[in-house]
Amino acid sequence: MTTTTEPDTAAVPLRRNRRFQLLWAGAASAMLGTCLADTAYPLLLLAMTGSPTVAGAFGAVQFGASVLFGLHGGTLADRHDRRRILILADTVRLLTALSVALALAADRLTVPHALLAAAVIGATMAYGGPSRMLALRAVVPPEQLRQALSQDELRVNGAALAGPPLAGFLLGLGTAVPFLTTVLTSGLALGASVAVRFDSRPEPGPQAPAPGEEAPGEEAPGERGGALAGLRHLFARPVLRGAVLIAAGLNLTGAAILLAVMVLLRSRGTSEAGIGLALTGEAVGGLLGALLVSRLHRRFRPGTVLLAVAWAEVAAFAATATATGPLPVFAALAFGCLGVPALRVMIDVLVFQRVPAAVRGRAVAGTMTLLMAGVPLGTMTAGLLLDRLPAPAVLLLLAAALAAALLPLTLGRTLRGTGWTE
Numbered sequence: 001m002t003t004t005t006e007p008d009t010a011a012v013p014l015r016r017n018r019r020f021q022l023l024w025a026g027a028a029s030a031m032l033g034t035c036l037a038d039t040a041y042p043l044l045l046l047a048m049t050g051s052p053t054v055a056g057a058f059g060a061v062q063f064g065a066s067v068l069f070g071l072h073g074g075t076l077a078d079r080h081d082r083r084r085i086l087i088l089a090d091t092v093r094l095l096t097a098l099s100v101a102l103a104l105a106a107d108r109l110t111v112p113h114a115l116l117a118a119a120v121i122g123a124t125m126a127y128g129g130p131s132r133m134l135a136l137r138a139v140v141p142p143e144q145l146r147q148a149l150s151q152d153e154l155r156v157n158g159a160a161l162a163g164p165p166l167a168g169f170l171l172g173l174g175t176a177v178p179f180l181t182t183v184l185t186s187g188l189a190l191g192a193s194v195a196v197r198f199d200s201r202p203e204p205g206p207q208a209p210a211p212g213e214e215a216p217g218e219e220a221p222g223e224r225g226g227a228l229a230g231l232r233h234l235f236a237r238p239v240l241r242g243a244v245l246i247a248a249g250l251n252l253t254g255a256a257i258l259l260a261v262m263v264l265l266r267s268r269g270t271s272e273a274g275i276g277l278a279l280t281g282e283a284v285g286g287l288l289g290a291l292l293v294s295r296l297h298r299r300f301r302p303g304t305v306l307l308a309v310a311w312a313e314v315a316a317f318a319a320t321a322t323a324t325g326p327l328p329v330f331a332a333l334a335f336g337c338l339g340v341p342a343l344r345v346m347i348d349v350l351v352f353q354r355v356p357a358a359v360r361g362r363a364v365a366g367t368m369t370l371l372m373a374g375v376p377l378g379t380m381t382a383g384l385l386l387d388r389l390p391a392p393a394v395l396l397l398l399a400a401a402l403a404a405a406l407l408p409l410t411l412g413r414t415l416r417g418t419g420w421t422e
Contacts, residue, residue, distance in 0.1 A: 014147055019139040019196045024148075026192025027132055028155040030090065033097070033185030035163020036170070037121060038062075040178040043171060045114055054111060058118045060376060065122030067373050071227040073127040074365020078230075078358060082131040082138075086193045089128030094186035096120045101183050104176040130364040137352055138198040149348050150293040153341035157286030164276070230362025233355045238414045239302050240354065243347050246310050246406070248370045250340070253402050254282075255378030256385075257317050257395065261329055264391035270326055278326035278333070285337030296342045297349075303415030305346055307406065309339035314403045321395035 046055040103109040140148045170178040316336025355363040
């Protein structure tokens with residue numbers, strides 16, 4: 001069957017686009033299940049073993065698998081049927097969730113089983129993520145892409161806000177309840193992937209060539225099979241290179257800031273509930289920021305959005321160092337995250353605009369991999385610093401490091417002068 005890189009959907013209002021809304025609902029269900037798992041598994045492992053190291057290993061294994069398989073997931077999305085990849089990833093996630101729920105019901109769950117589940121969840125994110133993003137592009141006309149990506153930010157931040165407290169509530173109902181819920185969310189995601197049909201084998205059409213390409217619509221020799229082809233296209237364009245590197249830096253420093261904030265608030269006598277409230281500022285800021293995406297993109301150039309978001313994070317990070325309780329930390333984190341959805345949507349839009357269709361899956365995967373790699377690295381960096389310095393000093397040091405990295409980009413003209421079209 002002949003396929004095309006362009007969406008085959010009529011330009012109906014997005015709320016009436018059944019295929020997009022089904023895909024979005026499935027993705028939202030999968031994300032909620034992941035956020036539930038991110039909280040429920042460590043709590044379960046802590047109860048099973050009493051070891052914080054074992055509990056923390058779940059997140060480390062999950063992130064490690066996502067980073068390890070990320071680029072390969074993008075390669076598969078560029079070379080094979082994306083709908084089949086998406087269905088297979090959702091099926092594997094469903095079977096994994098079911099295996100854990102059944103093991104718990106039989107009182108047979110072991111630590112290796114739980115850590116294997118972490119690796120599988122991370123791998124399904126790596127393989128399913130690029131295909132899910134490209135599926136969204138296939139069912140939405142170009143003029144509605146930014147609106148669709150903004151709605152997707154509501155999914156991400158809503159799940160991040162609801163997942164941890166929901167996991168705690170469900171664990172209170174019974175040890176197996178949150179894991180049965182992940183079976184349900186995985187089943188809903190799989191059902192949406194099966195129900196939605198879209199053109200999933202795009203043919204390269206005429207595209208603006210990146211440096212080193214032979215001609216529009218063609219790939220340079222060896223690019224079709226190269227896992228790093230997407231990253232090469234990202235880094236060949238100044239605004240994409242700057243956006244991805246700054247976003248990766250924000251993820252790294254953001255993860256470090258969260259750990260430092262936890263230590264700071266604990267040292268000042270804040271309860272566990274208060275610390276949890278403070279940390280929800282990120283998700284609340286992201287939810288509010290998702291509503292501002294279209295307005296910010298209409299009024300400002302990509303480089304201006306990028307730098308404004310990054311400097312707002314610097315100010316927010318510095319403000320947390322002087323916070324005396326959870327509410328000021330909540331406000332600082334919410335303020336710092338207001339522009340993050342605009343930044344993420346900007347990267348996605350520019351990838352779809354400027355990266356050839358033949359390597360777009362690898363570009364999406366490369367972006368996801370770079371962003372995810374910053375989380376464990378940032379947490380480890382914060383841990384090393386907190387062993388030697390007080391929390392306020394660490395927070396100010398991280399803000400200063402981010403500011404120093406941003407200064408040359410801010411003073412230069414390359415990013416500030418970039419427009420939405422090449």
